[in-house]
Amino acid sequence: MIVTVASGKGGTGKTSVAVNLALSIENVQLLDCDVEEPNAHLFLHPELLKTEPVYTFIPFVNQELCDHCGVCSKFCQYHALFTSPNNVLVFPELCHSCGGCMIVCPKKAITETKNRIGKLNFCAAEDLTLVYGELEIGKPMSVPIIKAVKKQMDKSKNVIIDSPPGTSCPFIETVRGSDFCVLVTEPTPFGLHDLKITVQVLRKMIVPFGVVVNRAGVGDNKVYEYCQQENIPILLEIPYQRKIAELYSRGIPFSQEMPEWTEKFQTLYSDIGKLVKK
Amino acid sequence: MKICVTASTGTIDAQIDPRFGRCAYFVVVDSETMQFEAVPNLASGASGGAGIQAAQAVANKGAKVVLTGDVGPNAFHALSAAGIEIVTGVSGSVKEAVEKFKRGDFKKTGAPTVGDHAGVSKTQR
Ligand code: SF4
Ligand code: SF4
Numbered sequence: 001m002i003v004t005v006a007s008g009k010g011g012t013g014k015t016s017v018a019v020n021l022a023l024s025i026e027n028v029q030l031l032d033c034d035v036e037e038p039n040a041h042l043f044l045h046p047e048l049l050k051t052e053p054v055y056t057f058i059p060f061v062n063q064e065l066c067d068h069c070g071v072c073s074k075f076c077q078y079h080a081l082f083t084s085p086n087n088v089l090v091f092p093e094l095c096h097s098c099g100g101c102m103i104v105c106p107k108k109a110i111t112e113t114k115n116r117i118g119k120l121n122f123c124a125a126e127d128l129t130l131v132y133g134e135l136e137i138g139k140p141m142s143v144p145i146i147k148a149v150k151k152q153m154d155k156s157k158n159v160i161i162d163s164p165p166g167t168s169c170p171f172i173e174t175v176r177g178s179d180f181c182v183l184v185t186e187p188t189p190f191g192l193h194d195l196k197i198t199v200q201v202l203r204k205m206i207v208p209f210g211v212v213v214n215r216a217g218v219g220d221n222k223v224y225e226y227c228q229q230e231n232i233p234i235l236l237e238i239p240y241q242r243k244i245a246e247l248y249s250r251g252i253p254f255s256q257e258m259p260e261w262t263e264k265f266q267t268l269y270s271d272i273g274k275l276v277k278k
Numbered sequence: 279m280k281i282c283v284t285a286s287t288g289t290i291d292a293q294i295d296p297r298f299g300r301c302a303y304f305v306v307v308d309s310e311t312m313q314f315e316a317v318p319n320l321a322s323g324a325s326g327g328a329g330i331q332a333a334q335a336v337a338n339k340g341a342k343v344v345l346t347g348d349v350g351p352n353a354f355h356a357l358s359a360a361g362i363e364i365v366t367g368v369s370g371s372v373k374e375a376v377e378k379f380k381r382g383d384f385k386k387t388g389a390p391t392v393g394d395h396a397g398v399s400k401t402q403r
Contacts, residue, residue, distance in 0.1 A: 070334075070338070073334055074334075078326060078327055079321070079324065079326065079327025079328070079330040079331040079334075080327060080330070081330075082330050082333060082334055082337075082356040082359065082360075083334065083337075084337060084356070084359045084360035084361070085337075085360060085361070086361075087359065089355065089356060089359050091327070091330060091352055091355075094326055094327045094330070094352075
């Protein structure tokens with residue numbers, strides 16, 4: 001089963017839920033797709049086994065063959081190319097690696113070259129394996145890294161994915177193909193607002209989902225009312241408790257110190273299993 | 279010599295539109311005759327790469343100088359590569375700007391004056 005843990009905004013405790021869930025069940029592969037700010041490893045203190053660079057392909061212009069006709073830059077709908085009277089400039093951060101410029105260049109002056117955008121880290125913490133992607137500073141290209149992380153998916157395991165926050169391309173790329181999506185939210189007006197947007201996206205993508213309410217007790221009842229109206233299952237409530245907050249701030253997954261929570265996360269996982277089968 | 283001024287409408291009396299990549303028009307003025315051509319900026323609504331697209335349009339028109347308010351890093355890089363001189367911080371009308379330039383009142387800008395995406399409002403992003 002592939003379960004993505006997501007939230008409409010950052011700071012809702014999404015990673016904490018993903019990590020506690022991963023530690024409570026067996027045979028787990030955790031994929032951290034929050035490549036702009038991967039932090040699952042900060043809770044797990046895993047051993048780093050190896051790293052691998054992630055590349056995209058960008059055009060390389062052979063200035064000797066090029067006659068500055070401008071066909072390539074006119075073609076590129078992402079405006080990643082600029083033709084000046086004496087050379088062609090490539091703007092790697094705008095290139096989507098479609099390869100079109102190579103095809104349209106009448107002089108065959110364009111070949112591809114590798115552009116390093118980040119890396120994958122392969123880790124292990126006891127029997128749990130963790131793969132997390134890391135974007136190089138200043139490279140606004142999280143989707144190719146997310147794809148690279150997801151390529152490492154081992155379907156013989158219970159796969160848990162920590163999604164980037166929000167509902168834009170990186171989230172969609174992450175949740176695509178999941179059997180279930182756990183939405184972590186706070187019972188506040190902001191939490192509800194982001195939850196509603198995420199629900200719309202998931203309904204369009206036809207990914208089944210349920211809600212985990214984190215810091216239950218801090219806000220109002222609106223999230224609960226909304227879920228009831230919309231027939232969205234509330235799978236778990238994590239109360240706002242000093243001990244949980246303290247463990248969180250020390251980077252310790254709270255189920256490790258509060259064993260009753262291991263059981264609750266196991267129940268959460270089996271409940272998800274039942275919902276997926278339905 | 280052709281001078282390109284970023285403008286809010288397509289005339290020589292138009293006010294300068296300060297955002298290079300997102301301006302409404304480029305008014306390309308021949309500094310000898312003061313004849314001009316107005317070119318709508320197709321990049322003004324582009325979601326990314328507006329600066330480069332705009333720079334390409336300006337380079338294709340054969341302009342040698344750009345007079346504008348602010349220019350971002352990509353556009354700056356592209357315009358410089360095409361050997362186009364860039365003057366930022368310009369305001370007033372297109373005509374005034376060109377005349378000031380001819381009198382030598384401006385000095386060339388040596389670096390981008392705004393960051394990436396500066397001309398994009400939050401909602402557009
Ligand atoms: S299409 Fe080919 S020849 Fe023409 S400008 Fe681009 S790289 Fe040069
Ligand atoms: S590969 Fe595609 S996106 Fe990249 S520069 Fe060429 S045409 Fe543009």
